[in-house]
Amino acid sequence: MDQAMLSVVRAVEAGATTMKSVIDATGLSRLKIERALTALEKQKLLVRDDQGFRATGLPKSASPTRQCGTCNACCDILEVAAVDKPVNQLCKHWQTGAGCTIYDRRPQMCRSFACAWLQGHLDETWFPAQSGIIVHFSQDAVNVTVDDHCPDRWREEPYFSKLAEWSLNGIRRIGNRGYATLVVSGKSKFLLLGRTIVPEPTLAGTAFLPLTADTFRFWRATSAEHLQRLHERIAEMERIRQEFGACAIPDSEDDDPQPPYRPALLRLSKLG
Ligand code: SF4
Ligand code: SF4
Incomplete structure (x- = not known):
């Protein structure tokens, strides 16, 4: 839902x-x-x-049976532009003991926001007030925002394995049913590809190739055209794998391949 x-x-x-x-x-x-x-x-x-x-x-998974209770993490951790609230700064409208002092006229984002824990998608270990992690869904992403008092909590268990699992599900879904798993922790942003962490993903996109069942080699694109070339080279690697049973994977993370890709890949794979 x-x-x-x-x-x-x-x-x-x-x-x-x-x-x-x-x-x-x-x-x-x-x-x-x-x-x-x-x-x-x-x-x-x-x-x-x-x-x-x-x-x-x-x-059950979407039942609003849970209550925010003692949690006010979203009034602290998330950005709410409508009230000039930056990320990781308690909202100026929050008052201890009173809660939101503009409750009846709070912005739409605050009215409609329900984190994944509140919606019942996560167990008690994810209660945001304790975990310091807010997970919320948007149309094409699982968004994970981390309290700057515990910026690496998301890398710990049981959190990381669950995020890696979601990421793999999002990658395996076909076409526009797929989604990205994004982590924002302080000023840092990460894209998860299974258990592989892509730091500071670029807006142009990330091309990736499976290494194991849950890890990936990735290349961050600097433009749509660069992303296209990275995808074309990955397609060529897959063709070589089918033809020869294996293909070496270029290991430079940010390289900028130029066609034709096949001769360089065959040389690297010692096949040409
Ligand atoms: S982070 Fe979730 S549980 Fe906490 S106050 Fe916001 S919606 Fe409620
Ligand atoms: S306006 Fe109210 S509900 Fe919205 S972030 Fe501020 S304190 Fe929280």
Whole structure:
């Protein structure tokens, strides 16, 4: 269930029975709500009849049975541009003992935010107030934001293995069902490729090739055209593997291959 669907279900459970009241409660566009409603109807989580919308119940993994309780990690760790809140700085609207002092007019991001732990996707070891790690889903990524008081916590167990597992799932999904697993810790950003950590991934993208079941060789592209050439060379490596049973993998991380790729790869593999 994505964030829009969860917001819509929560609004309906809270008593919103018409399109207008769902728009008011969620702040989502009519189009997004309509998509979420259709998806929820297909999953039999919501019905529409002449009395409006009615929720039929949520699957356990997305059930809002958990409460934030003592946690205020998202008011501390995440960036909330609407209230000029930078990452890893307690929001100026947070007051100990009182909580959010602008609760009734808090920004939409705060209203709709539900971390993966709150949604029931993670066990108690991931409770953000204790783990210092907030996981949240966006359309094409699992986003992991780490408290700067424990910047390497995500590399520890049981966290790292779970993140590596998610990353592999995201890589194996086909086409636009795939997703990236991204970690932001202080000023550092990382992309996970299974158990391989790509520091400071570039906006142009990362090309990668499996080395083992859960590790990868990667090359960070500096432009769309560079990424294309890296992919073409990987495709050539795969052709050589099929033809000769093996192909050496160039080990320079940031190299910039130029066609034709085959002669250089055959030389490196001592096949040419
Ligand atoms: S990080 Fe999750 S559990 Fe903590 S306050 Fe935010 S939504 Fe609630
Ligand atoms: S506005 Fe309120 S809910 Fe939003 S980050 Fe600040 S304290 Fe938290």
